[in-house]
Amino acid sequence: RKEVEQDPGPFNxxxxxxxAFNCTYSNSASQSFFWYRQDCRKEPKLLMSVYSSxxxxxxxxxxxxxxxxYISLLIRDSKLSDSATYLCVVALPAGNMLTFGGGTRxxxxx
Amino acid sequence: NAGVMQNPRHLVRRRxxxxxxxxxxxxxxxxxxxxxQLPEEGLKFMVYLQxxxxxxxxxxxxxxxxxxxxxxxxxILRIQQVVRGDSAAYxxxxxxxxxxxGYTFGSGTRLTVV
Numbered sequence: 001r002k003e004v005e006q007d008p009g010p011f012n013x014x015x016x017x018x019x020a021f022n023c024t025y026s027n028s029a030s031q032s033f034f035w036y037r038q039d040c041r042k043e044p045k046l047l048m049s050v051y052s053s054x055x056x057x058x059x060x061x062x063x064x065x066x067x068x069x070y071i072s073l074l075i076r077d078s079k080l081s082d083s084a085t086y087l088c089v090v091a092l093p094a095g096n097m098l099t100f101g102g103g104t105r106x107x108x109x110x
Numbered sequence: 111n112a113g114v115m116q117n118p119r120h121l122v123r124r125r126x127x128x129x130x131x132x133x134x135x136x137x138x139x140x141x142x143x144x145x146x147q148l149p150e151e152g153l154k155f156m157v158y159l160q161x162x163x164x165x166x167x168x169x170x171x172x173x174x175x176x177x178x179x180x181x182x183x184x185x186i187l188r189i190q191q192v193v194r195g196d197s198a199a200y201x202x203x204x205x206x207x208x209x210x211x212g213y214t215f216g217s218g219t220r221l222t223v224v
Contacts, residue, residue, distance in 0.1 A: 004152075032210050043201055043215040044153065087152060091210045096141065097166065098203075098210060100152040 001026055004101035006088050012107045017078045021104045023071040023088030031093040033064055035073050038085045038103065047073075047086070078108045112137070114204050114216035115184075122222045123192045131187040131219045135204030139212070142185045144177060147199040147218075159185060192223045 006023045013019050025033075033050035048055065050062040050071055061074040071088055088101040115134040123129050135142050141160055145153040158166040159179035170177065174192075179185040189196055201218045205211065 034210075041199075041220075043217050045215070046213070096143065096158050096205070096208060096210070097155045097169075098143075098145075098153075098213065099155070100145075102152040 002102070003027060003099050004088055004090055006101035006104045008102055008104060010105040010107050012109060013078055014109055015078055015080060017108075018074065018076050019078055019106060020075075021073045021086055021088075021106075023073075023101055025069050025071070025088075025090045025099075027090070027092065027099075028069060029092055030069075030090040030099075031095075032091040033071055034089040034091075034098075035060075035062055035071075036087040036089055036100075038087055040084075044087055044100075075106075078106075080108050080110065082106060083108045114139075114202055114214050116200075116202050116216035116219050118219060119217065120220050120222070122224060124224055125193060126191050129189040129192050129196070129221055131189075131200050131202075131221070132184040133187070133202030133204075133216060134184040135202075136206075136214055139204035139206050139214075141205045141208065142179050143203045143205075143213075144185075144187050145201045145203065147201065149198070153201060156187070189221075192221070194223050197221055197223045 035047040036044040037047045038044040050064045054063045059076045063072045085103040085105045087103045144156040147153045155169040157177045174190045176188045199218045202216045205213045
């Protein structure tokens with residue numbers, strides 16, 4: 001079983017749509033959670049950290065369910081520029097290593 | 111303040127040659143990490159270094175791969191006797207302290223083995 005699992009997609013959605021990505025992680029000791037965005041052939045960039053209380057940044061909302069070991073990302077009012085691969089990432093307490101999921105590809109169409 | 115600098119951006123090597131990938135961390139960052147991304151896959155941790163020390167190399171292949179972060183100069187990821195399966199994007203990240211705060215990735219080096 002992979003440590004961090006994501007549906008690879010692709011998710012093809014029209015502009016303005018709401019889209020949700022899910023992710024599960026296997027190590028219950030994981031302490032830090034993130035969503036990264038990776039554009040084609042570029043480096044991953046931090047989109048947002050994920051907290052147990054849930055957090056929102058503009059059109060993006062992230063949720064964490066520790067009991068189910070499940071993380072989600074919701075994107076509202078999708079823009080063409082949101083087209084990218086979204087990477088679910090976890091880290092252990094006091095850890096320095098990030099464990100990446102395989103990514104979910106999003107394509108927003110006009 | 112320059113970000114994490116990796117060079118070269120693209121590297122082509124014939125099977126059996128050596129590949130050297132360089133990474134200069136952000137100013138003020140003393141922790142360096144190397145990750146590998148195979149085509150159509152996620153990033154996989156390889157090694158974590160501080161100046162002159164390898165802290166965690168649990169993700170490094172046992173043979174042909176080595177990494178260093180000398181007192182002066184960039185961190186180097188070295189792959190000896192490259193094979194086609196080594197073709198991948200190699201990303202370096204740096205951070206200012208232990209933990210995941212401030213983690214910043216470089217643009218990566220794309221290695222192609224022909």
